[in-house]
Each structure stands twice: as C-alpha cells, then as structure tokens.
Amino acid sequence: MKVLFVSPGWPKGRLWGELGFKFPSLSLAALAAVTPVEWSVELCDENIEPLALATDADLVAITAMTPQAPRAYQIAAQFKAVGKTVVMGGFHASNLPEEALQHLDSVVVGEGELIWPQLLADFQHGRLQRLYRSSDLIAMTAIPIARRQLFAGKKYLFTNTLQTTRGCPFDCEFCSVTAFYGRHYRKRPIDNVLAELEELRRRNSFAFFVDDNLVADRKYALELFAGMKGMGFKWLSHAPIDFADDREFIKAAGEAGCVALFVGFESLNQEALKAMGKVTNTATSYLEDAQVFRDNGIGILGSFVMGNDGDTPEVFERTLAFCEQARLEGAIFPILTPYPGTEVRRRLEAEGRILSNAWEDYDMEHVTFQPKGMSVAELQQGYDWLNRSFYSFGSMYKRIWKLHRSVQVFGPMNIGFRAALKRKKGN
CATH class of the missing domain: 3.40.50.280 (Cobalamin-binding domain)
Structure with missing residues (x-):
C-alpha cells in the first residue's frame, strides 16, 4: 500500500x-x-x-x-x-x-x-x-523522530526543523495555536531531542525549532541549552519579548548557538496588548529588550499585528520608526486575521464585523473584517506601505548595517522578502 x-x-x-x-x-x-x-x-x-x-x-x-x-x-x-x-x-x-x-x-x-x-x-x-x-493527546515520550527521508530530493532551504514542545501557556485572542493544542504546555524528553539533534547535525549546522514558545519552561529550556552547548548549531525558534528580563536565561540560549528568534511584539499600544491577552509584553521596555537580545548574539524577527481596535492610520509610520530605532533585523506585519477557532473570530462575529469568509484571503495580507480606527482601504494600503518601506534598501541599511552574527540569517532573509514583495507587486 x-x-x-x-x-x-x-x-x-x-x-x-x-x-x-x-x-x-x-x-x-x-x-x-x-x-x-x-x-x-x-x-x-x-x-x-x-x-x-x-x-x-x-x-x-x-x-x-x-x-x-x-x-x-x-x-x-x-x-x-x-x-x-x-x-x-x-x-x-x-x-x-x-x-x-x-x-x-x-x-x-x-x-x-x-x-x-x-x-x-x-x-x-x-x-x-x-x-x-483522537481520544487523547499523544504522550510526548511517544513522538518519534520525524521521517525526513520524505524530503529527499526536494529543493528546500534546509530540512533541520524539529519540535520539542507543543502548546503555549498563554491565550492571545488572535492565535490559532491555543485553539489547536490548548494551553497545556507539553515537553519531549530532553534526551530524545538531543538524540535527534545529533542526527540532524550530520546534514546541516542550522536548525529551526518550530515550537511556539521554546522558553515557556525555564528549567526545561536551560537543560536543553546546556545539552546543545558545543554541538555547533546555529539555531532559530520563537520566544516572547520578556525573555530579555532573565539575563542568565537568554545568555544560555546565545551560548547554545541561538542566532535568531521570532518575537511577537504585536503592538506598541499597551491597551491593545491588554485587550488581545498579550500579558508578557510591556511596550515601554521594547527598545531595551531588543538590545538585550542583540547583546547576546540573537537577532529578532519581530511580528506586529496591524488593525487592532486601538490602531489608527498613524500606526504604520510609528511601527516603522520603532523597528528602525530598535534595529530589528527582520519583521512581519500581519493584518489581524479572524481564523476559525480563535477568540478574535468569535468576538468579531458577535460584533458583526466579519466581511469575508474567502479563506484564500486569510493569509494575513488581506483585510477580512471591519476595523474600528480606520477604513478597510486605509488598513490595506498602510500594510502594503509598511512592508515596502521596511524592506527598502534604506531601512535595511539602518537596521542591519552593523555586523552581527545574526546577519548570516537576516541578510538573505531581508533580500528574499524584498524580492518576494516585488514579485507580488508584479503579479
């Protein structure tokens, strides 16, 4: 068969x-x-x-x-x-x-x-x-090593992706992760993860942990970082911005080879952060936090959700200015998207603000709901402007001109996003 x-x-x-x-x-x-x-x-x-x-x-x-x-x-x-x-x-x-x-x-x-x-x-x-x-969730001890032979002969950038944890202890209203996995944070045995890493490093020195929050359990993550130290990996994953508050913890990640982390800033507006349930974020400390990441050799791919209820048309220029001042090496600017199963969809449905269920437009690039602080056209145009501006050569120079070990990841990434945006415009 x-x-x-x-x-x-x-x-x-x-x-x-x-x-x-x-x-x-x-x-x-x-x-x-x-x-x-x-x-x-x-x-x-x-x-x-x-x-x-x-x-x-x-x-x-x-x-x-x-x-x-x-x-x-x-x-x-x-x-x-x-x-x-x-x-x-x-x-x-x-x-x-x-x-x-x-x-x-x-x-x-x-x-x-x-x-x-x-x-x-x-x-x-x-x-x-x-x-x-399934009547139950799989035991994390039972998760086998991924069958990467499936990828043989395919033109992927690299295939060293792996997962150590599932779920997230937080409950941001726009996030699909909690809707799928629940808030219970489950962890694979460290020995299993290290054994998989030993196999992966024969193929490539880069690795990407697809965990939605690699550092939610400090003890677990520190044990993982200690085991990885000296393995020679340059790795990427996801972490909240308040990871910067624990200097010993973030230093251990850097010493274990972390070169980049996806970080959900989500908004520069503290009231918007509160409304969406982003309890780990304090907007007033973002600049200092970003510097702590950089001081430990870790570049940031930031994420900022556009179209929150507190957003007005000035949010786009303000976000760009912050990204350049914080020298974020990379960023994405997803339009708020009411995915099925999320709390934000339930809220917007109850408020009669869902404009479209054309699922192909649920790509974080298209407006599918009625914003509060601006028109649909203003949100769409602001999103497009922000992407073009952030991935302009002038912005790239401001953000990544100083040599940093994460440039080996973010240099090609910035060029790749710029090229993709040009191709998108040409279609």
Missing part, C-alpha cells in the same frame, strides 16, 4: 507564495514516522514542484492551513475524480470539519499521530470512517 502526502501551494501573487526560500512540513514527516512499515510514503509539495495526478498511491493525505484550504479542496476534487480516496487534517480541517467533509472522504481532527495508524488500518479493511478524532 502507498500513501501520497500533499502540501498545497500558496497562490502566486501572495507574499508566502512568492518567497524563494521554502521549508518542509514537519507535520507530514511526523505522520510518515508513524506510518506502518508495510506502507510506502511519498510527498508532493506544490510550493516547490507541480502536482501530478498520475500516481500509484492508494490513499492521498492533505494538510492545510486556512488560506490553503480552497486549493486543498481543489486538489481533493481532482484526485477523487480519478478514483482516489482523499483524507485531510491540519488546523483548518480541525476547526471546520463539517466544511472539510463536503470535499473529503475523511477528516482527521487535532493531533494526528495517535489516530493515523488506525485510519490506515481502517482503509485497508474497507471501513474508513468519515471523521477521526
């Missing part, structure tokens, strides 16, 4: 579809790792290769985030038209299983590792169920 895993492509003319550097889907490699040995596995990632309907696979399995859902449904229809059985999982299908079931033969809700072998067994015996929902 054979299963074909499919990762739908991002549309051309969208920022994420135009970026030249691609990363693989770790979730599909995790499913491949728990696929029984009598099954062969294959991957098609539309972001790097065209989809071929001519396949000898017995089963097609798709994963998709919300903006990829329309393309996922198209793919499902194409495969079903040639007689294939198609199943789907991921954030979107988990939040809207009834919608997904209109297009799929079967849907997996939530974490897939426990239920996936059962689905395959049911398929083999002709009793595939319409809906699979």
Whole structure:
C-alpha cells in the first residue's frame, strides 16, 4: 500500500507564495514516522514542484492551513475524480470539519499521530470512517523522530526543523495555536531531542525549532541549552519579548548557538496588548529588550499585528520608526486575521464585523473584517506601505548595517522578502 502526502501551494501573487526560500512540513514527516512499515510514503509539495495526478498511491493525505484550504479542496476534487480516496487534517480541517467533509472522504481532527495508524488500518479493511478524532493527546515520550527521508530530493532551504514542545501557556485572542493544542504546555524528553539533534547535525549546522514558545519552561529550556552547548548549531525558534528580563536565561540560549528568534511584539499600544491577552509584553521596555537580545548574539524577527481596535492610520509610520530605532533585523506585519477557532473570530462575529469568509484571503495580507480606527482601504494600503518601506534598501541599511552574527540569517532573509514583495507587486 502507498500513501501520497500533499502540501498545497500558496497562490502566486501572495507574499508566502512568492518567497524563494521554502521549508518542509514537519507535520507530514511526523505522520510518515508513524506510518506502518508495510506502507510506502511519498510527498508532493506544490510550493516547490507541480502536482501530478498520475500516481500509484492508494490513499492521498492533505494538510492545510486556512488560506490553503480552497486549493486543498481543489486538489481533493481532482484526485477523487480519478478514483482516489482523499483524507485531510491540519488546523483548518480541525476547526471546520463539517466544511472539510463536503470535499473529503475523511477528516482527521487535532493531533494526528495517535489516530493515523488506525485510519490506515481502517482503509485497508474497507471501513474508513468519515471523521477521526483522537481520544487523547499523544504522550510526548511517544513522538518519534520525524521521517525526513520524505524530503529527499526536494529543493528546500534546509530540512533541520524539529519540535520539542507543543502548546503555549498563554491565550492571545488572535492565535490559532491555543485553539489547536490548548494551553497545556507539553515537553519531549530532553534526551530524545538531543538524540535527534545529533542526527540532524550530520546534514546541516542550522536548525529551526518550530515550537511556539521554546522558553515557556525555564528549567526545561536551560537543560536543553546546556545539552546543545558545543554541538555547533546555529539555531532559530520563537520566544516572547520578556525573555530579555532573565539575563542568565537568554545568555544560555546565545551560548547554545541561538542566532535568531521570532518575537511577537504585536503592538506598541499597551491597551491593545491588554485587550488581545498579550500579558508578557510591556511596550515601554521594547527598545531595551531588543538590545538585550542583540547583546547576546540573537537577532529578532519581530511580528506586529496591524488593525487592532486601538490602531489608527498613524500606526504604520510609528511601527516603522520603532523597528528602525530598535534595529530589528527582520519583521512581519500581519493584518489581524479572524481564523476559525480563535477568540478574535468569535468576538468579531458577535460584533458583526466579519466581511469575508474567502479563506484564500486569510493569509494575513488581506483585510477580512471591519476595523474600528480606520477604513478597510486605509488598513490595506498602510500594510502594503509598511512592508515596502521596511524592506527598502534604506531601512535595511539602518537596521542591519552593523555586523552581527545574526546577519548570516537576516541578510538573505531581508533580500528574499524584498524580492518576494516585488514579485507580488508584479503579479
């Protein structure tokens, strides 16, 4: 038996579809790792290769985030038209299983590792169920090493992505992570992670921890950093801005090889931060905090949500000025997006402010709700201006002209984002 895993492509003319550097889907490699040995596995990632309907696979399995859902449904229809059985999982299908079931033969809700072998067994015996929902979360001790052979021959930037924890102890209203994993913060055994890292460093000295908050458990993270020290990795992950408050902790991360962290600043307005539930952030200390990261050899990819209820049209120039003053090496500026399953969607629905359920526009680049402090057009135009301005050569010079060890990551990243924005404009 054979299963074909499919990762739908991002549309051309969208920022994420135009970026030249691609990363693989770790979730599909995790499913491949728990696929029984009598099954062969294959991957098609539309972001790097065209989809071929001519396949000898017995089963097609798709994963998709919300903006990829329309393309996922198209793919499902194409495969079903040639007689294939198609199943789907991921954030979107988990939040809207009834919608997904209109297009799929079967849907997996939530974490897939426990239920996936059962689905395959049911398929083999002709009793595939319409809906699979695991009765429990997988024990972190049971998570196998991802089956990265799935990525062989693919043109990814690198495949050294791994996960040490799941979930986040916080509950920001715009975040899909809590909706999917819950607020319980679960951790893999340190020895398991270090063993996986030993295997990965044979391939590449860079590693990316996809954890949504790598440092939520200080004791755990310090043990991990101590084990990584001397391994020679240059690594990236996610952390809150208040990581800077613990100088011993952030120093340990730098000494373990951390060169860059994704940091959710979200807003420069403290009232907006309070409203969205971003309890770890203090806007008045952002400049000092950013310097602490840099002093420990860690560059910042900042995230600022545009379109919060406290935002007015001046937010765009103010955000750019801050980014340049703080010398943030990189940043993204997502438009507030009311993803299914999130608290912000429930609130905006109750207020009658959702303007569109065209899922392809839920890419953090398009306005899908009615803002309070500006018009839809002002939010869209401000977002576009901010991206162009931040990734202009003048802004890059202000932010990254001084040599810093993170420039090996952020130099190419800035050029890549600038090129993607130009291609997006040309489409």
